[in-house]
Amino acid sequence: DSGVTQTPKHLITATGQRVTLRCSPRSGDLSVYWYQQSLDQGLQFLIQYYNGEERAKGNILERFSAQQFPDLHSELNLSSLELGDSALYFCASSVRPETTHEQYFGPGTRLTVT
């Protein structure tokens, strides 16, 4: 158990819908990262937050957005869902990126768009 929690574990929804994925980092971790794992794209970085502020952005679609709240939990919002958005979405956390090496991953949320 990495200490990072993600909810829900599974999500099945229809095209065009909007969903919210939630992540609670390990206690004390200030930085949260979101990754998408799909069969065709592999594991891709989406976005990073550090202590409530956006720190880095990867291949995140405009239909996707994220935020980190004062209690440090983070949410990833996916809207106008398409079949190709079906993937495993991971949240990872680290204390301070510049002083720690590893990112601890949550169990992931498996999103299926039908």
Add this chain to the structure above:
Amino acid sequence: AQKITQTQPGMFVQEKEAVTLDCTYDTSDPSYGLFWYKQPSSGEMIFLIYQGSYDQQNATEGRYSLNFQKARKSANLVISASQLGDSAMYFCAMREGLGDYKLSFGAGTTVTVRA
């Protein structure tokens, strides 16, 4: 261009034997970090080992060791004394620079340990 290349899609290894998983990387940044993660069939990503670009010694963590050859830009993972529980997908990843901490992942290598 691909930053992390894992050329072995799948490997079989006999229980108690060692296995080497290949990873090559591409970066022009002198400061970077290399990681290996394990993903069992249950789906979670488990951190295994880390090697910094300035580290003089190869990293080791229990049965895992990282064979870091900087000039060749390779960071191979060696799993010694393989166990059935080592059957999983293994990902090599890289973090570049000091200001951006995202990880770039390779395509992964599936390891199957045979009894």
